[in-house]
Amino acid sequence: MTGYRYSAALALLALAAPYAAADNGALLASQCYQCHGPNGRSKGEIDTIAGKSASDIYGDMREMQQKPDVDIMHAQARIYTDAELRAIANYLATLR
């Protein structure tokens, strides 16, 4: 019986994991809006990032993460793990 409960709990965790990652994307991406505009839609000089393809955003972030540049956006890119960058990119791509 305990064994059954344990595996049921594991099954629930496995189901919940992808949703947790998606929610995480929305939360993490909110950090970008202070510079890229509310919901990623810029009203100033900095690019709009909402609605770009996930692969574009992820690709740009990975590139910036790996270069040694010291500007603000490269510093931003470096603070995220690969999984976090994917979650952010996937989320931003859903904003139209």
Ligand code: HEC
């Ligand atoms: C503190 C301000 C700031 C924050 C916060 C910030 N950015 Fe940026 N970002 C910039 C600036 C400034 C540029 C322009 C850099 C350039 O063009 O050289 C930029 C450029 C970019 C670019 C490249 C756009 C292009 O078309 O070349 C992407 C993609 C990007 N940011 C994504 C993000 C994401 C995703 C986040 C949140 C995880 C984020 N940024 C958070 C300031 C910021």
